[in-house]
Amino acid sequence: xxxxxxxxxxxxxxxxEAWRGDGxxxxxPMGLVPSLxxxxxxxxxxxxxxxxDGEASYVAGPWALGGPPPETVEGWIPYRAVFxxxxxxxxHVMMGASQIDRFGNQNISCIGDFAKPKNQLLxxxxxxxxxxxxxxxxxxxxHSTRVFVERVDxxxxxxxDKPDRGEFHEIRRVVTNLAVLDFATADHSxxxxxxxxxxxxxxxxxxTGFALEIGxxxxxxxxxxxELRLIRDVLDPxxxxxxxxxx
Amino acid sequence: MADKRMxxxxxVAELRSGMTIGIGxxxxxxxxxxxxxxxxxxxxxxxxxxxxxxxxxxxxxAAGKIRRLVYGFVSLDSIPLEPHFQAARKAGAIExxxxxxxxxxxxxxxxxxRLPFLPTRAGLASDVLRVNPELKTVTSPYGxxxxxxxxxxxxxAALVHLNRADARGNASFLGPDLxxxxxxxxxxxxxxxxxxxxVPTGELGDLTRLRIPRWSVAGVVEAPGGAHFTSCxxxxxxxxAFQKEYATAAKDPQAWAAFAATYLELPDEAAYQAAxxxxxxx
Numbered sequence: 001x002x003x004x005x006x007x008x009x010x011x012x013x014x015x016x017e018a019w020r021g022d023g024x025x026x027x028x029p030m031g032l033v034p035s036l037x038x039x040x041x042x043x044x045x046x047x048x049x050x051x052x053d054g055e056a057s058y059v060a061g062p063w064a065l066g067g068p069p070p071e072t073v074e075g076w077i078p079y080r081a082v083f084x085x086x087x088x089x090x091x092h093v094m095m096g097a098s099q100i101d102r103f104g105n106q107n108i109s110c111i112g113d114f115a116k117p118k119n120q121l122l123x124x125x126x127x128x129x130x131x132x133x134x135x136x137x138x139x140x141x142x143h144s145t146r147v148f149v150e151r152v153d154x155x156x157x158x159x160x161d162k163p164d165r166g167e168f169h170e171i172r173r174v175v176t177n178l179a180v181l182d183f184a185t186a187d188h189s190x191x192x193x194x195x196x197x198x199x200x201x202x203x204x205x206x207x208t209g210f211a212l213e214i215g216x217x218x219x220x221x222x223x224x225x226x227e228l229r230l231i232r233d234v235l236d237p238x239x240x241x242x243x244x245x246x247x
Numbered sequence: 248m249a250d251k252r253m254x255x256x257x258x259v260a261e262l263r264s265g266m267t268i269g270i271g272x273x274x275x276x277x278x279x280x281x282x283x284x285x286x287x288x289x290x291x292x293x294x295x296x297x298x299x300x301x302x303x304x305x306x307x308x309a310a311g312k313i314r315r316l317v318y319g320f321v322s323l324d325s326i327p328l329e330p331h332f333q334a335a336r337k338a339g340a341i342e343x344x345x346x347x348x349x350x351x352x353x354x355x356x357x358x359x360x361r362l363p364f365l366p367t368r369a370g371l372a373s374d375v376l377r378v379n380p381e382l383k384t385v386t387s388p389y390g391x392x393x394x395x396x397x398x399x400x401x402x403x404a405a406l407v408h409l410n411r412a413d414a415r416g417n418a419s420f421l422g423p424d425l426x427x428x429x430x431x432x433x434x435x436x437x438x439x440x441x442x443x444x445x446v447p448t449g450e451l452g453d454l455t456r457l458r459i460p461r462w463s464v465a466g467v468v469e470a471p472g473g474a475h476f477t478s479c480x481x482x483x484x485x486x487x488a489f490q491k492e493y494a495t496a497a498k499d500p501q502a503w504a505a506f507a508a509t510y511l512e513l514p515d516e517a518a519y520q521a522a523x524x525x526x527x528x529x
Contacts, residue, residue: 078425079427080426114374114378115339119337124320125347126319128350132368158372
């Protein structure tokens, strides 16, 4: 019997699971809950992961969200070295998505017509290069039909429906506040892999703007007691996770 | 021995409307803001700007200086979206070349290496190819793999801000990341380095930090606080309060007019630094 956990803690563990088995690569989480997940993965089942302090250092040891990074530096990872890692494939990024479609095309560039957008976002950033060079996962803190759309306005991250996506393309999983989704289907269309405890399959269907592959849907696994201790005492004592996923 | 010291105004006097200008730094980090402010005071226009964009891009958009922008992103880091850039895009006021971040590096590296293009996978299968129809692919001559040929991005001028430089144009970064400042300089016909302090060559710092060589530099501007309000660690952090005031004002025409009158419509960089000092003292 596990200790009771919050939705944010379930999400953090679901993010951590994205990096299971990745070995000695750079885990690049974008956002609070993915950062918590990556640090949790390194403290538990993926101890060889490399993590950056968000500036330009590889750091050793655990540290808290919102807290100072560990003093022990393993190496230098300026942006140029990050790009080198992307080309080499020694990285697994978890990015956000303003839009994502059923084949995993992701948009962080703009909403509407690219020539004169209704809203301008960040730009494609490194999403095109990331997705064709190394594993990519996504984090969506608010699962809704605004994000999960039939067709993205500007494909920044590459999806599975692109025949020229190349041999290094892999979208590992999509974690949201409601569920975990993946592409383990015959045509690589998005599948509902698990729903978080307390969420119904119908709730996910209603919040998704396209038809998901739905078979037997298990519940997302609960954090272990040790994972909860690490999250609460070491990695996020200020509970910043609740800002992204309110309890 | 060449003494390359000059003022912001002298740098801008060497620039021309219609030029392609690369701006170093990254997002809201170590941007050559005093040189950008000098461009705002000039009658330069129709610029093609190449940047890992931050408030440099926002300010130049707001002043109508940009005809085309080449970028992978524009962001203020602690404030994710740049309001002036957003407004310019929504109004269709600028032409854009939106690339993957790595493609921008490859374009600069190709120009710095005097190559017409460099191959990469970054950009393939994404809408970067749809919105930039001039991009072409190339088949590996050693196999059959199809790769994107990123065209060289030669710059007429590069503007970068470093922590230290000597009068001959050797410059060093003292913070955590050089970003791509050396590539911007090498890709340019003429590169201008502003810096926090001009020092004797022997005081530039540790060998591994001496990353801008004088052969790539045409001019040196001593500009203490020249990166404000972006970060220039370890000399200073980003002025977050000022950046917030900037971003808030940028969303409202009246507030922006007041901001511009206070901080931008000034005779020179010294007047800007004085206005910032008055704000900090208030």
